[in-house]
Amino acid sequence: MPELVFFSGTMDCGKSTLALQIGHNRSARGLQGVIFTRDDRAGEGKLSSRLGLVTDAVEADEDMDLYAYLVDRVTRGGRVDYVIVDEAQFLAPVQIDQLARIVDDLDLDVFAFGITTDFRTKLFPGAQRLIELADRIEALQVEALCWCGARATHNARTVGGEMVVEGAQVVVGDVNQLAGEVGYEVLCRRHHRRRMTAEAARAVALSPDVLPVAAE
């Protein structure tokens, strides 16, 4: 039975890598897939992983009807056995409905990959619709870690090294950015709530205001 599967996790937990692996394993067995993505860091029409792998993909623009695209492709004699979607959080809710229709009416598996929440811990509309419609939601097995060692569950945005909680929902970017640039850092909920990034924690530890603990 074909499924709409949502593979979700924080930034930097291996989603794009898994998307590439799923595509590789299927194409190694002669299956042909369509890979959609939107606003990958590597540029338009690319699906890239931090492990260095990158593949061509179809850029799913805001107005694109993903179901109609596949029907057109098949009608022209193209073969499609499965569909992969990376950065699925950026898709419009109506495009997630189109993915569900691809599963139900075209009998194709759709594997969607994305983060669920933005830097303010609010759901992306595309991720919300995936949670509502997916047959299955899978958490990535490789956990990203907060600087404290706990499992990272949230994405923080930094500007000039400082965590921010206001701004546009979508700003394409990466973790480990240079100070001064917009960047991201994955944190556990406790440290996201306290706005305590690795840099902020280092500054607190080095502050002369922090008294050494007296021996009892």
Ligand SMILES: Nc1ncnc2c1ncn2[C@@H]1O[C@H](COP(=O)(O)OP(=O)(O)O)[C@@H](O)[C@H]1O
């Ligand atoms: N130099 C490295 N050596 C080993 N693994 C790495 C290295 N750099 C990144 N990774 C792995 O790649 C993961 C990020 O993969 P990626 O698919 O780009 O993540 P996502 O799509 O979830 O943002 C990291 O969590 C880490 O496990």
Ligand SMILES: Cc1cn([C@H]2C[C@H](O)[C@@H](COP(=O)(O)O)O2)c(=O)[nH]c1=O
């Ligand atoms: C938290 C957050 C992230 N983004 C952007 C930053 C990246 O370009 C992608 C996530 O990509 P990844 O492969 O999962 O690392 O999303 C954003 O636009 N807004 C946010 O709040």
